[in-house]
Amino acid sequence: MTDAGLAIDVEGITKRYGSHTVVNRVGLQVRRGEIYGFLGPNGSGKTTFLRMLCGLLTPDAGSGRCLGYDLLREAGRIKSRVGYMTQKFSHYEDLSIEENLDFIARVYGVADRPAVVRRCLEQLGLTDRRKQLAGELSGGWKQRLALAASLLHNPELLLLDEPTAGVDPKARRDFWEEVHRLAAGGITVLLTTHYMDEAERCHRLAYLAYGDLLASGTPAELVRTSGLRTWRVEGTGAAALVSRLRQLPGANQVVPFGNVLHVSGTDAARLEASLTGLNLAGLHVAPAETGLEDVFIHLMERSRDNFGGKERAS
Amino acid sequence: MTSPFSLSRFWAMVLKEFVQMRRDRLTFGMMVGIPLLQLILFGFAINSDPKHLPAAVVNADPGPFSRNLVSGLQNSGYFDIRGGGGTPAQVRRLLDLGQVQFVLSIPSDFSSRLLRGERPEVLLEADATDPAATGNAIAALQQLAEIAVARDLTGPLSRLRRDEPPFELRIHRCYNPEAVTQYNIVPGLMGVVLTMTLVIITALAITRERERGTMENLLATPLRPAEVMLGKIVPYILVGYVQISLILVAARYLFDVPLLGSLMLLYAVSLVFIAANLAVGLTFSTLARNQLQAVQMAFFFFLPSILLSGFMFPFRGMPGWAQGVGEVLPLTHFLRLVRGILLKGNGPAECLPHLWPITLFLAVMLAVGLKRYRKTLD
Numbered sequence: 001m002t003d004a005g006l007a008i009d010v011e012g013i014t015k016r017y018g019s020h021t022v023v024n025r026v027g028l029q030v031r032r033g034e035i036y037g038f039l040g041p042n043g044s045g046k047t048t049f050l051r052m053l054c055g056l057l058t059p060d061a062g063s064g065r066c067l068g069y070d071l072l073r074e075a076g077r078i079k080s081r082v083g084y085m086t087q088k089f090s091h092y093e094d095l096s097i098e099e100n101l102d103f104i105a106r107v108y109g110v111a112d113r114p115a116v117v118r119r120c121l122e123q124l125g126l127t128d129r130r131k132q133l134a135g136e137l138s139g140g141w142k143q144r145l146a147l148a149a150s151l152l153h154n155p156e157l158l159l160l161d162e163p164t165a166g167v168d169p170k171a172r173r174d175f176w177e178e179v180h181r182l183a184a185g186g187i188t189v190l191l192t193t194h195y196m197d198e199a200e201r202c203h204r205l206a207y208l209a210y211g212d213l214l215a216s217g218t219p220a221e222l223v224r225t226s227g228l229r230t231w232r233v234e235g236t237g238a239a240a241l242v243s244r245l246r247q248l249p250g251a252n253q254v255v256p257f258g259n260v261l262h263v264s265g266t267d268a269a270r271l272e273a274s275l276t277g278l279n280l281a282g283l284h285v286a287p288a289e290t291g292l293e294d295v296f297i298h299l300m301e302r303s304r305d306n307f308g309g310k311e312r313a314s
Numbered sequence: 315m316t317s318p319f320s321l322s323r324f325w326a327m328v329l330k331e332f333v334q335m336r337r338d339r340l341t342f343g344m345m346v347g348i349p350l351l352q353l354i355l356f357g358f359a360i361n362s363d364p365k366h367l368p369a370a371v372v373n374a375d376p377g378p379f380s381r382n383l384v385s386g387l388q389n390s391g392y393f394d395i396r397g398g399g400g401t402p403a404q405v406r407r408l409l410d411l412g413q414v415q416f417v418l419s420i421p422s423d424f425s426s427r428l429l430r431g432e433r434p435e436v437l438l439e440a441d442a443t444d445p446a447a448t449g450n451a452i453a454a455l456q457q458l459a460e461i462a463v464a465r466d467l468t469g470p471l472s473r474l475r476r477d478e479p480p481f482e483l484r485i486h487r488c489y490n491p492e493a494v495t496q497y498n499i500v501p502g503l504m505g506v507v508l509t510m511t512l513v514i515i516t517a518l519a520i521t522r523e524r525e526r527g528t529m530e531n532l533l534a535t536p537l538r539p540a541e542v543m544l545g546k547i548v549p550y551i552l553v554g555y556v557q558i559s560l561i562l563v564a565a566r567y568l569f570d571v572p573l574l575g576s577l578m579l580l581y582a583v584s585l586v587f588i589a590a591n592l593a594v595g596l597t598f599s600t601l602a603r604n605q606l607q608a609v610q611m612a613f614f615f616f617l618p619s620i621l622l623s624g625f626m627f628p629f630r631g632m633p634g635w636a637q638g639v640g641e642v643l644p645l646t647h648f649l650r651l652v653r654g655i656l657l658k659g660n661g662p663a664e665c666l667p668h669l670w671p672i673t674l675f676l677a678v679m680l681a682v683g684l685k686r687y688r689k690t691l692d
């Protein structure tokens with residue numbers, strides 16, 4: 001019935017809080033061994049969706065399978081095969097690093113527990129600090145501890161909620177190396193992020209805004225299906241042109257990147273005509289690759305138009 | 315695959331709770347400190363030998379025997395005789411105002427009737443609102459007064475020394491004729507301390523996990539509700555036993571409370587009572603939104619427990635509805651159990667009628683708690 005190659009296969013997942021639909025009929029297919037990125041503005045329902053996948057929240061509607069088990073009826077089996085790293089650090093701050101790992105290992109019934117915990121501490125480079133209370137760790141170290149803890153029981157699926165928020169670039173690079181190594185080993189990773197460079201490191205992406213899944217696919221597919229064409233406007237004084245460029249016929253959005261402006265539009269011919277008609281001295285206008293960031297900003301703007309339609313009309 | 319109850323997961327929970335308990339100095343201090351503090355505070359009320367109790371004397375007798383009686387009382391150290399002048403009504407007013415605890419009235423013909431061998435009456439009015447304090451002074455008075463007077467009956471008067479005292483001491487226990495003995499208090503304290511500390515501690519147990527955000531992690535693991543609940547109960551059962559032992563030692567060596575029955579039996583029945591309190595706390599913990607609410611709920615449970623269980627007021631003196639509420643509370647039955655075992659030397663057979671109501675309460679509370687324990691964050 002279900003594709004054995006899919007780690008996650010859900011349809012129509014919905015969650016409401018009162019009259020507020022936080023996740024609206026979201027369907028998602030994630031292949032085994034894939035790194036899947038979840039993007040979207042704050043409050044768009046990413047955390048809520050992850051929580052429903054690992055049985056922390058019950059969906060109000062929808063169904064599906066996670067690792068081959070029924071999402072609604074086999075939450076217990078799913079839990080023991082999923083590693084979940086929460087957005088906010090949720091290990092015990094009054095337990096030491098080692099005690100936290102030991103607790104998790106016991107709870108998951110990890111075989112050969114002392115050795116597993118010891119190895120985990122070694123890999124983290126925390127063997128010397130293992131007696132330190134988890135609450136005393138810096139944000140980056142907490143993140144690493146949480147990731148290590150979610151891996152202790154050799155899960156088949158990793159759900160990581162903003163695993164790199166507030167982490168320095170070096171730690172972020174280490175983290176991504178680890179994620180790719182895990183995926184190469186067959187583990188499926190579903191993570192949420194706000195960083196574009198991280199989005200580009202994912203095999204596939206989904207974009208969620210205000211509960212709706214707006215787009216999904218590989219980074220290249222997302223760029224292609226967005227229908228956006230982009231020009232870069234470069235030169236001194238470019239930044240001052242933002243509002244003027246936004247008025248151009250055919251320009252859907254103008255995004256500044258330092259001294260460079262990305263002007264994108266879905267009607268390529270019209271936008272190109274407007275841009276060439278500008279004829280600004282000292283500015284260089286050239287076609288550019290549409291980036292993921294342009295696509296996501298476009299998606300967000302569009303959904304805001306729909307979402308806040310009433311506000312605009314008034 | 316995922317068994318409904320796994321001993322190793324449960325044990326992981328127990329170990330974790332122990333470590334956290336050890337780290338939480340404040341709570342740990344509370345668990346040992348509250349029994350000690352209460353014992354010391356209540357210790358004054360159950361002081362078996364309070365001295366220098368304020369007393370007033372209305373002495374209408376000019377004779378030597380009454381004077382000797384009064385100075386004998388004074389010298390005993392039990393009574394601090396103050397005032398004395400004034401009409402009987404004025405002196406009696408001192409008792410009303412609580413300025414003296416005793417009023418001793420000696421009739422004008424005391425000495426003369428004593429000499430005639432007529433056994434005159436001496437009236438002692440005692441403020442018995444605090445029977446624990448007055449009871450022993452009264453007992454002491456009876457003996458002391460007889461000795462003080464008998465000492466004077468020498469020579470030709472020695473014929474007046476008979477087996478029965480030469481005068482009659484009449485005692486009026488005012489305000490609280492049903493004297494509760496001190497022994498009620500220490501065993502009662504055991505139940506009160508357990509109720510107070512254990513309910514609050516466990517009421518915080520799950521709310522704290524939720525407030526600190528660790529609940530999200532806990533729920534994502536294969537831990538089952540029963541494993542979490544029991545894992546949180548078991549460490550505190552040990553705490554309860556430490557508290558019981560503290561109080562027993564104090565009862566025996568500080569306050570000379572007789573320990574007639576089997577301590578083994580006491581420890582055994584306490585298990586059910588401790589577990590019942592912990593289950594109440596855990597249930598509150600699943601209902602409360604935050605730690606403050608949890609503490610408030612614990613307090614609302616504590617109040618009727620202390621007021622309607624027979625700890626504060628004699629159970630039989632309460633109106634029917636209050637007795638009805640009291641019968642539901644574990645503390646009520648535990649007080650009967652402890653008093654029965656310690657003071658009357660009751661055995662298992664006598665304990666059973668009070669044990670099953672606590673067991674029933676425990677079962678219901680656990681069921682409610684388990685039902686209310688949310689397996690999800692919804």
Ligand SMILES: Nc1ncnc2c1ncn2[C@@H]1O[C@H](COP(=O)(O)OP(=O)(O)O)[C@@H](O)[C@H]1O
Pocket residue numbers: 017022040041042043044045046047048049
């Ligand atoms: N327990 C809850 N009760 C009511 N609203 C909630 C609750 N949890 C989340 N929400 C709302 O759901 C929306 C989505 O939240 P979340 O899933 O955390 O978004 P994201 O992780 O994408 O930032 C937010 O508007 C948030 O306010």
Ligand SMILES: [Mg+2]
Pocket residue numbers: 046047048087161
């Ligand atoms: Mg989130």
